[in-house]
Amino acid sequence: MPDQENLDFSTILATSAHDMKNSLFMVLQSIEVLGSAENLTDEQHKSFADLHYQTSRVNSTLMQLLALYRAENKQLPIYIDEHYVNDIFTEVIDKNQSYLDHHDIQIEIDVDDQLMGYFDFDLITYLIADIFVNALRHAQKIIYLRAFIDDGYLNIQVEDDGVGYPEHMLAVSNNNQSEFNANKGRSGLGLLFAKRIVAEHKNKQL
Template identity: 65%
Template sequence: MKNNIELDFSTILATSAHDMKNSLFMLLQSIEQLNLSDNLTTQQHQSIADLHYQTSRINGSLMQLLSLYREEHNQLPFYIEENSVSEMLQEVIDRNQLFLNSHHVKVKIDVDDDLTAFFDQDLVTYLIADIFVNALRHTQSIVTLRAYADQEYVNIQVEDDGEGYPEHMLAINEQHESEFNAFKGRSGLGLLFAHKIAAAHKTNELQGHIILENKQNSDGSVFTLRLP
């Protein structure tokens, strides 16, 4: 007699994503060690940097899939506490330093060293790092990380000088959570992740949210995370 086993594909996917993420973390460490070799040419360093960059993107996507699965099943823990915004932004840069060392992209930080906000350190760092990685892909010459307090919110921005967001992505600013579409345009999964993580940060009647904009007088886009 055959047993009928009902497979939960989403659980299988989440388990596989967790295992792959652990393997990719070890791979990233190996790539970083390889880059320390003394006998590499400039071209080899750049190739290693590109490999590290692409591996980091895959690792980030798997982390987002796993987090979204846990959030849907009410299993995603949030540890919201007061953190330094400048230290968080510096960590985002440090994670991508290998790529920055091998490519001609400038990074500017515009934030008060004393600025703090209440947020989940790991999840918000992953969120901003994903937006930063996409900005590196699309920018022409410079990416700016900016943060400032504005009334009852702390705004954390990633700005580039690329081609800007397409219209269908700008439309998410007007969408309700139930209408949010994760499968359109560049970085759809990343934007859904950003939307969910932002909304999980609440204070009294205020809720975190994201805003996508294109610059008015020049090329480029601006991503804003607003935390209460």
Template identity: 45%
Template sequence: MSSSKQVTSSIDFSSVLAAAVHDMKNSLFLLIQSIETLSDSLSPQNTEAREQVASVHYEASRLNTNLVQILSLYRAELESLPITVDESFVKDLVEDVVGSNALYVSQKNIEITVDAEEDLSWYLDSELIYLLLNDVIINAMRYGTSKILVSAHTDEDEFMTLRVEDDGSGYPEAMLSKSHDALCDFELSQGRTGLGLFFAKLIANAHSQGDRIGSITLYNGGSLGGSVFEVKIP
């Protein structure tokens, strides 16, 4: 006579998923490095292979950004989103983001202009703002045509504004409308209007000075006639 016993255990699936995402992110980072090494070894005359490698690098970078966003959102749910505010030179930060996408930019003949004062510094979490800018610039590369402008300036209200503009067809109306929603009203299953936008608003809101908090704004037009993304940091 045989008997069976059902084995049960209390597994925190969200923690397991977060650990798996962390491992995937590390593996993907190594893959991106390998892609960059492969690109450097290709002959400039081998344009077809270089374009394919650039496209793979772009998609891997997008996936890496999404994994980082998922991890950050998980930590935010635990009320432990790591916020480390320190003085940062804004132009250096922007140029680091642009440099990380140099392979795709070069292969696709995209012109990225950075407009910021050399000595402009601001107190912010440089890692989170890097992630935010990288996601916005990746989208601008995908949906724009050939030009991207990244600018930074301060205003009389003591906010620093980072702006990313492209020469594409602009944001769809649904995304413009969604950008006005509060964090609690976001539906993260709605693709381009979901995770990235929620993550950007989460990072912006995490930066505060007294009763002033960071914010994001999306609109169409600007100097290049396409999408315009702004994040304001107090």
């Protein structure tokens, strides 16, 4: 009997995540359509907004897994060009407008309309969106979006008035994937993803 072909679990996981991501995209579109119906009560609109938010979080995790897999295998496409930073904030807010409409969270933006930077627009927008979604989850009343040039570097900040990251999650940013502790309920995958994407953006090795 011939030897069974060895299975690469990481490849299987990445392929499955890609398929699930495509399906979730269709689900998110359907939720947006259903949630925009005019015959819904305020409570029903809020329920659809919450459902859209939670589905987006699942989709975000799948995107992170795919990006990390591709980065690990040197397959993550990076397209660096000059972009307006405010376009990122606009897109992030638009994608979460339904949730914002039904929750008492204020958004304050501090960015020059003409501020530009060199980065992969899709990856950085997705990264900021992931941080923003996390801020929505933990903010009490307000989220700040700021961007400015500091010592020659583009600095983009997302800040909320929640309790902040616990120490074990902050430690993940200085460790590798083996340091994750799933028993704590927060793996730190988002921080690892953020660190990897930012590391792909360099100027003269900085």
